[in-house]
Amino acid sequence: MSSYEKVTDEIRSIAEKLLKEEEVEKIIGFGKGLFSDEVTPIFVSRLKDVDRLIFSPQASMSLAKYLLNYKEQKVAIVAKPCDSRAIASYLSEDMIKRENVKIIGINGCPGIEDNSACQECDIRNPVIADYTVGEEMSEEEIQAEIEDFEDEIEKMSPAERMEYFRKEFERCTRCYACREACYVCYCEQCFTESNQPDWVGESVKLNDNFTYHLMRSMHMAGRCVNCGACEMACPEGIDVRALAAKMVRAADEIFDYKAGLDPEQKTLLSEYDVNDREKGFMDE
Amino acid sequence: MMVKKVNKDGFKELFNKLKEEYNIAAPILMEKGKKELIEYGYVDTFEDIIWDQQPDSSPKNIVFPQNSYLGNDFEGHAAYDDGQPTIILGVRSCDIEAIKVLDQVFIEDEMYVDENYKNRRDKTIIVGLSCPERQSSCFCDTLGLDPVESDYAPIYLFKDDGNFWIKVKDSQYEDLFNGLEEGDQDKLNKLLEERRAKFKESSFELDIPIPLPEKDMFEADIWQEMTEKCLGCGVCTYYCPTCYCFNFFWEGEDGESQKYKSWDSCMFSSYSVHASGHNPRDSKDKRYRNRIMHKFSYHPLNYEGLACVGCGRCIDRCPVNLDIREALKMTEEYLLEKGGAESGKD
Numbered sequence: 275m276s277s278y279e280k281v282t283d284e285i286r287s288i289a290e291k292l293l294k295e296e297e298v299e300k301i302i303g304f305g306k307g308l309f310s311d312e313v314t315p316i317f318v319s320r321l322k323d324v325d326r327l328i329f330s331p332q333a334s335m336s337l338a339k340y341l342l343n344y345k346e347q348k349v350a351i352v353a354k355p356c357d358s359r360a361i362a363s364y365l366s367e368d369m370i371k372r373e374n375v376k377i378i379g380i381n382g383c384p385g386i387e388d389n390s391a392c393q394e395c396d397i398r399n400p401v402i403a404d405y406t407v408g409e410e411m412s413e414e415e416i417q418a419e420i421e422d423f424e425d426e427i428e429k430m431s432p433a434e435r436m437e438y439f440r441k442e443f444e445r446c447t448r449c450y451a452c453r454e455a456c457y458v459c460y461c462e463q464c465f466t467e468s469n470q471p472d473w474v475g476e477s478v479k480l481n482d483n484f485t486y487h488l489m490r491s492m493h494m495a496g497r498c499v500n501c502g503a504c505e506m507a508c509p510e511g512i513d514v515r516a517l518a519a520k521m522v523r524a525a526d527e528i529f530d531y532k533a534g535l536d537p538e539q540k541t542l543l544s545e546y547d548v549n550d551r552e553k554g555f556m557d558e
Numbered sequence: 559m560m561v562k563k564v565n566k567d568g569f570k571e572l573f574n575k576l577k578e579e580y581n582i583a584a585p586i587l588m589e590k591g592k593k594e595l596i597e598y599g600y601v602d603t604f605e606d607i608i609w610d611q612q613p614d615s616s617p618k619n620i621v622f623p624q625n626s627y628l629g630n631d632f633e634g635h636a637a638y639d640d641g642q643p644t645i646i647l648g649v650r651s652c653d654i655e656a657i658k659v660l661d662q663v664f665i666e667d668e669m670y671v672d673e674n675y676k677n678r679r680d681k682t683i684i685v686g687l688s689c690p691e692r693q694s695s696c697f698c699d700t701l702g703l704d705p706v707e708s709d710y711a712p713i714y715l716f717k718d719d720g721n722f723w724i725k726v727k728d729s730q731y732e733d734l735f736n737g738l739e740e741g742d743q744d745k746l747n748k749l750l751e752e753r754r755a756k757f758k759e760s761s762f763e764l765d766i767p768i769p770l771p772e773k774d775m776f777e778a779d780i781w782q783e784m785t786e787k788c789l790g791c792g793v794c795t796y797y798c799p800t801c802y803c804f805n806f807f808w809e810g811e812d813g814e815s816q817k818y819k820s821w822d823s824c825m826f827s828s829y830s831v832h833a834s835g836h837n838p839r840d841s842k843d844k845r846y847r848n849r850i851m852h853k854f855s856y857h858p859l860n861y862e863g864l865a866c867v868g869c870g871r872c873i874d875r876c877p878v879n880l881d882i883r884e885a886l887k888m889t890e891e892y893l894l895e896k897g898g899a900e901s902g903k904d
Binding site for chain 2: 307308309310312313314315316317335339340343388390442445447448449450451453454455467475476477478479506507508509510511512513
């Protein structure tokens with residue numbers, strides 16, 4: 275696993291080179307705020323600001339989504355392995371132009387504090403990168419890291435599971451931080467904003483909260499890269515990732531499919547094969 | 559005005575007595591999945607109250623719940639909430655001043671009185687608490703508030719090591735404290751001054767005109783850079799103690815339509831969409847501009863005081879740590895530069 279300090283140093287030297295040689299206009303990375311020590315996304319376009327770039331256990335945000343704001347500009351982006359998968363997905367969905375992005379991928383990602391997704395993460399090196407920082411992790415090392423992971427929700431009975439999600443979604447205020455933090459959620463109009471038909475009621479009631487989270491998770495099938503940005507963004511500490519993670523595991527088990535491994539990869543639901551198994555996502 | 563002084567046991571006794579007549583809301587620890595947050599909740603046990611840390615949320619939802627039921631009458635909005643006798647206990651200056659903002663809009667504005675809100679407020683007593691120390695992200699004193707005491711609460715507490723000092727400013731509540739030991743007013747004033755001195759050095763200096771110049775700031779070129787990282791979620795507005803934007807809508811239930819009023823957020827892309835599909839605030843920089851301008855320009859122009867109380871909750875709870883202090887600093891620098899350039903022209 276790479277150390278945060280080493281990764282920070284290497285990011286800075288690559289960023290400096292890219293700006294000096296005018297390869298990019300902007301570096302999208304992590305830094306600290308002016309008035310606090312909290313880690314925040316920063317956008318560096320001047321050489322003197324390169325030293326503001328850092329990598330730390332609090333660098334929880336998925337930066338990939340910002341690329342959608344700079345489709346026509348040359349930018350570089352610091353990418354954790356999960357973010358690199360989001361970028362690969364964007365490329366496969368034709369959302370961004372490869373020639374406009376320089377990816378600074380983090381090898382041997384040491385993980386993010388309090389992000390439960392990291393406990394089951396088996397892709398610890400970037401899937402696509404122009405530059406890499408840190409040290410690559412071997413398959414054995416990665417397997418050793420995730421050896422102890424067990425999905426607690428899978429062990430529950432359906433009634434227990436219902437109760438678990440009831441307690442979680444009861445707290446939802448529908449601030450939509452999970453949606454906005456998610457790289458997948460780039461629809462111009464979300465189903466929650468439709469009033470004809472009115473899929474989700476506007477008042478924040480438990481059944482509407484269920485509808486929102488269940489419908490959103492259905493859109494995640496074969497696209498979620500299990501980065502945990504949704505869960506990290508939730509101000510109410512809701513286990514938002516659980517449903518999407520179920521989709522990730524189902525896609526893997528049923529179709530041997532993992533999202534965002536390769537920019538050439540077709541999305542799971544856009545491809546049809548007569549030999550596909552008939553088992554559905556929701557089958558036991 | 560009346561000053562009382564009780565020790566912890568005495569205050570507990572008082573709490574238990576008040577509990578018989580009032581619902582008491584106070585900051586308590588709430589387990590929220592992996593998170594442990596201090597938020598206002600209805601309390602039964604005195605020991606559960608957390609006094610020395612700023613709560614992670616304001617008591618906004620107690621006087622202004624996220625959903626209010628408004629019945630099914632197509633004509634007008636009848637009052638359906640009579641309000642319950644409630645005490646909100648241990649409210650700091652920031653949150654008290656925030657309730658003042660809500661009162662200005664929902665009760666004092668001649669345009670319309672929200673009867674449900676008014677009913678709740680009429681039966682709510684705010685018991686303030688002198689803020690023990692500055693938290694990492696709050697800046698109420700920078701905005702001219704006094705963290706040690708707010709005049710808007712009819713009752714105010716000062717808590718020192720073993721005692722609760724109770725300052726009752728509104729004589730109608732004096733009976734609640736009958737039989738308690740009188741406190742020395744001069745001694746209390748001295749304690750308040752000492753605490754005020756602790757706040758002397760502000761961590762955040764700001765020099766901006768209030769109200770912010772409407773046209774200049776509307777046309778300023780700083781908003782895009784300021785909101786580059788903004789995700790466009792509603793966290794800052796939902797957890798803001800003063801943000802009061804709401805929406806009316808009808809929802810079907812058991813074959814019948816019911817009317818509701820719920821929180822809305824100016825940070826949502828759908829907030830200002832017209833029926834035609836046109837959206838005058840079609841990007842997040844325009845939406846954030848509205849948020850800042852509402853707090854520092856439009857509210858001061860239409861009411862009295864700011865609509866930001868410097869509580870720092872939008873900073874703490876933002877998923878990408880967008881910091882309103884940085885936004886205000888950029889505003890200050892922009893106006894300074896602009897002013898300099900304009901005076902140079904003369």
